Amino acid sequence: MSVADKIISLRNELPENCTLVAVSKTKPNEAIQDGYSSGHRDFGENKVQELVEKQEALPDDIRWHMIGHLQRNKVKYIAPFVHLIHGVDSLKLLKEINKQGEKVGRKIQCLLQIHIAQEETKFGLDSDELEELIDELDSLPSVKIIGLMGMATNTSDMDRVRSEFRFLKKLFDELVNRELDSLQLKTLSMGMSGDFRIALEEGSNMIRVGSLLFGERNYAN
Numbered sequence: 001m002s003v004a005d006k007i008i009s010l011r012n013e014l015p016e017n018c019t020l021v022a023v024s025k026t027k028p029n030e031a032i033q034d035g036y037s038s039g040h041r042d043f044g045e046n047k048v049q050e051l052v053e054k055q056e057a058l059p060d061d062i063r064w065h066m067i068g069h070l071q072r073n074k075v076k077y078i079a080p081f082v083h084l085i086h087g088v089d090s091l092k093l094l095k096e097i098n099k100q101g102e103k104v105g106r107k108i109q110c111l112l113q114i115h116i117a118q119e120e121t122k123f124g125l126d127s128d129e130l131e132e133l134i135d136e137l138d139s140l141p142s143v144k145i146i147g148l149m150g151m152a153t154n155t156s157d158m159d160r161v162r163s164e165f166r167f168l169k170k171l172f173d174e175l176v177n178r179e180l181d182s183l184q185l186k187t188l189s190m191g192m193s194g195d196f197r198i199a200l201e202e203g204s205n206m207i208r209v210g211s212l213l214f215g216e217r218n219y220a221n
């Protein structure tokens with residue numbers, strides 16, 4: 001099956017309010033072109049350099065999602081075009097995004113990444129850091145927080161995965177009414193190839209799917 005066919009069949013399975021981000025990291029431009037030919041426009045990458053190179057080479061109307069851990073010194077390279085930054089995991093990073101957004105005259109859309117997994121290694125804010133960040137939002141007019149993002153523990157224990165997604169949905173529901181100029185939550189980004197069905201059952205409205213569409217990757221990411 002072509003990437004286009006796989007995208008079409010997955011999208012047919014999703015609820016209407018759910019956005020599919022096709023995660024094309026490590027995959028060649030031809031594979032993205034293939035997916036693009038289905039009419040799909042949301043693609044995700046996790047490395048800044050790769051994202052910039054693909055953005056330059058591929059059609060202008062692709063909505064590029066930065067899904068990986070983002071280093072502050074690299075924000076400037078993606079600020080002019082990025083559609084949504086999923087992995088905002090510190091106030092320092094958000095301040096840098098605000099600064100670069102101001103420079104290029106854009107209000108950059110972001111998701112706050114929340115630490116929900118058991119593993120120490122997964123990035124994300126805890127509840128204290130989240131509160132601290134929200135308190136500063138009034139001073140950051142060139143960013144807009146439109147949702148939350150989380151990654152569940154990489155485990156075959158699907159009860160655990162489900163409870164982590166449920167925790168994030170609960171947090172989302174608590175914050176949804178806290179509307180500030182720079183905080184208007186509507187997007188809940190959770191679920192990947194192995195767990196998106198559970199994520200959807202737990203209230204996700206944006207899934208990030210790579211290997212299921214593009215095939216296995218050659219190196220771990």
Ligand SMILES: *Cc1c(COP(=O)(O)O)cnc(C)c1O
Nearest residue numbers: 023046067192193208209210211
């Ligand atoms: C790679 C990646 C995905 C997609 O993973 P698959 O298991 O290939 O679907 C989703 N989210 C993030 C943050 C990723 O880095």
